[in-house]
Amino acid sequence: MPESLPPDLVALRDRVRDFVEEIRPLEHDLHEGAPVPEEVRREVRERSKALGLFGMTQPEPVGGSAAGPLAMTVARETLAAGNTTLSRFVFGPDPGMLRHAEGEQRARYLDPVLAGDRAGAFAFTEPSGPNAPARPTWATRAGDDLIVTGGKTFVSGGGSADFYATLVNIDAEGDLPGGAAMVLIDRDTPGVTVTREFRSLEGGSHIDLSFEGVRVPAANILGDVGEGMPRALGNIQEERLASAANACGIAIWTTEYVTRHIMGGHRSGARLADREGVRLRYSDLRIDTYAMRAMLYRTARIVEAGDEAINEVSAAKVFCTEGASRIVDTAVQLVGGQALIEGHPLERLYRRVRSSRIGGGASDILRLNVARGVIEFGSGRL
Numbered sequence: 088m089p090e091s092l093p094p095d096l097v098a099l100r101d102r103v104r105d106f107v108e109e110i111r112p113l114e115h116d117l118h119e120g121a122p123v124p125e126e127v128r129r130e131v132r133e134r135s136k137a138l139g140l141f142g143m144t145q146p147e148p149v150g151g152s153a154a155g156p157l158a159m160t161v162a163r164e165t166l167a168a169g170n171t172t173l174s175r176f177v178f179g180p181d182p183g184m185l186r187h188a189e190g191e192q193r194a195r196y197l198d199p200v201l202a203g204d205r206a207g208a209f210a211f212t213e214p215s216g217p218n219a220p221a222r223p224t225w226a227t228r229a230g231d232d233l234i235v236t237g238g239k240t241f242v243s244g245g246g247s248a249d250f251y252a253t254l255v256n257i258d259a260e261g262d263l264p265g266g267a268a269m270v271l272i273d274r275d276t277p278g279v280t281v282t283r284e285f286r287s288l289e290g291g292s293h294i295d296l297s298f299e300g301v302r303v304p305a306a307n308i309l310g311d312v313g314e315g316m317p318r319a320l321g322n323i324q325e326e327r328l329a330s331a332a333n334a335c336g337i338a339i340w341t342t343e344y345v346t347r348h349i350m351g352g353h354r355s356g357a358r359l360a361d362r363e364g365v366r367l368r369y370s371d372l373r374i375d376t377y378a379m380r381a382m383l384y385r386t387a388r389i390v391e392a393g394d395e396a397i398n399e400v401s402a403a404k405v406f407c408t409e410g411a412s413r414i415v416d417t418a419v420q421l422v423g424g425q426a427l428i429e430g431h432p433l434e435r436l437y438r439r440v441r442s443s444r445i446g447g448g449a450s451d452i453l454r455l456n457v458a459r460g461v462i463e464f465g466s467g468r469l
Contacts, residue, residue, distance in 0.1 A: 089380055096161050103162050106138055106177070107169030114172055119430050123173070131176040144181040149201050151179065156325075160332045160387040164380075167336020170432060183209065184252050184269055184309055184322050191306060196250065196271055208248035210239035210272075210296060211319055224298060225256045226270070228263060228305070233270065235301040238282070243446075245294035246284050249274055253298075254319050257312050267315030271307040278302070289442040324397060326447045327404040328390060334411035334443060335383050337436055338376040341411075341418045344432070345372060348422055359421070368421060372414050379410045398460040398467035401453040408443040409450060415440050 092100070113127050135141040143162060145151025154162070166174045180200050182188075185207070188197040199205035213223050224237025235255055242251065250273045259265030272279060278301035281294050310318060349359040349369060359365045386403040389396045415436045419426040426433040444450050461467045 089384055092161065096158060099158060100161050100165050102138055103140065103165040104169065106134065106140065107166065107171055107174075110134060110173050111169075111171060117172065119435075123176070127173070128176045131173050132179075135177045140177055141179045144178045145201055146182065146186060149198070151201075156328060156390040157384075157387045160328065160383060163329055163332035164336040164339070164383070167333040168339040170337070170340040170436070180206070183207070183325075184318050188309065192271070192309070205249045206244070206247055207250050207252055207271075208242050208245040209319075209322060210242045210245070210251040210253040211323070212239060212241045214238050214240045214295065223256055224253065225258060226303075227258050228260045229302070231305050233257065233303045233305055233308075235270065235272065235278075235298045235303055238295065238297045240295045242294050242296055243291060245296065246281070246292050251279075251296065252309065254315050256315075257308075264312050266313035267319075268312045269309040269315050269318045270303055271309065272298070272301060272303055276301050276303065287442055287446075289439040291442065291446075320397065323447060324390075324400050327400050327453075328387065330443055330447050331379075331383050331386070331400075331403040331407035334407040334440065335376070335379050337411045337440060338372075338379055338407075338414045341414050341433070341436060342372045342376050345369060345418045345421055365421060368417050372417060375410045375414055379407045382406050395466060398457050401448065401457050401460075404447060405450045405453050405457075408440065412440045412444060 110131055113130060117123060117127070132141060139152060140162065142151035143154035143159060145153065147153045162178075166177060180203060182197055182200060185192070185197040185200060196205065196207065200207055214220065220237045222237070224235065224239065226233040226235045228234075233255070235253070237255075239251070239253065242248075245251065250271055253270050253272050255268055255270045257265050257268050278299045280297040280299065282297045283295040284292070285294075286292055346369075349365055351358070360369070382403050386396065386399045389399050415433060419433050419437060422433060425431060426437075428434060448456075457467065
């Protein structure tokens with residue numbers, strides 16, 4: 088539970104809270120939807136580095152502090168509870184699946200990413216619909232190369248990425264095994280085409296990709312053939328836990344915002360907090376937030392201990408993102424028409440939380456995964 092954090096994580100939480108208030112003045116001249124100026128981003132990064140926050144997402148061998156799942160949960164929840172548009176510049180580039188890259192892969196991909204010189208994107212989701220390829224993205228072998236064909240959709244951040252960590256099904260050939268693998272594909276490789284660029288409800292940038300006979304060195308395989316899905320799921324598991332932490336932070340901020348709103352004056356002359364109907368809806372905000380945080384921190388501790396937690400992370404992601412959606416929706420109802428105006432903090436959060444129920448795994452897909460984990464594999468706990 089949040090109340091039983093060790094002293095070092097309590098200090099981290101307080102440090103992040105203070106940091107949010109420190110950088111908040113930097114938001115004053117920013118305009119909704121406009122790019123954040125580089126000087127503002129740089130200022131946030133430098134202050135974050137000085138407080139030891141920037142390197143929490145980065146490995147120790149490259150100067151990071153490699154914070155564990157529980158510490159990252161504390162930091163992400165607290166940062167989200169500050170509700171600042173500058174939060175995405177606080178942590179350094181996360182190596183993701185490149186974390187264990189060695190040799191040429193490290194020199195060409197990991198080190199430039201950590202230095203901020205290159206950016207990667209995770210290409211996982213297969214296209215659907217009548218025009219989708221007949222089989223998931225696949226590769227055949229051609230000597231020391233792979234020939235990749237297929238496509239990916241909803242590649243977040245792909246428009247500004249230099250390369251894509253792509254889940255590919257590699258065909259077996261002779262004594263060489265087949266199976267799923269994560270393959271690093273440079274954006275400027277012949278045959279790689281961005282077929283669509285689009286933005287989602289919360290303002291995120293995404294692309295669709297097409298691979299037409301793309302020749303990639305077999306040395307660009309991350310790990311071994313057959314490890315692709317576990318590596319992809321490992322990356323997604325971290326994303327889902329982060330999504331749950333962000334949702335809890337949003338719930339905290341929203342509940343506190345509504346508390347101030349209903350306790351303040353009203354044109355009727357009486358406080359909204361004195362109305363029984365308002366109290367009933369307001370209670371739901373606090374009950375949901377309390378339950379969400381209990382699930383979040385229990386799950387983070389399971390992951391921190393190194394236990395199998397695929398079911399628990401999926402459950403937390405569903406419960407917390409859906410809870411945050413209910414909380415923000417109720418808050419909009421209690422605050423009224425002002426909360427519908429573009430630029431209002433609840434209007435922005437409404438778009439964010441709706442998208443969170445799909446990004447990183449749609450709620451009903453994760454529900455099916457939780458059931459499958461128990462029924463077919465005997466995993467999961469109550």
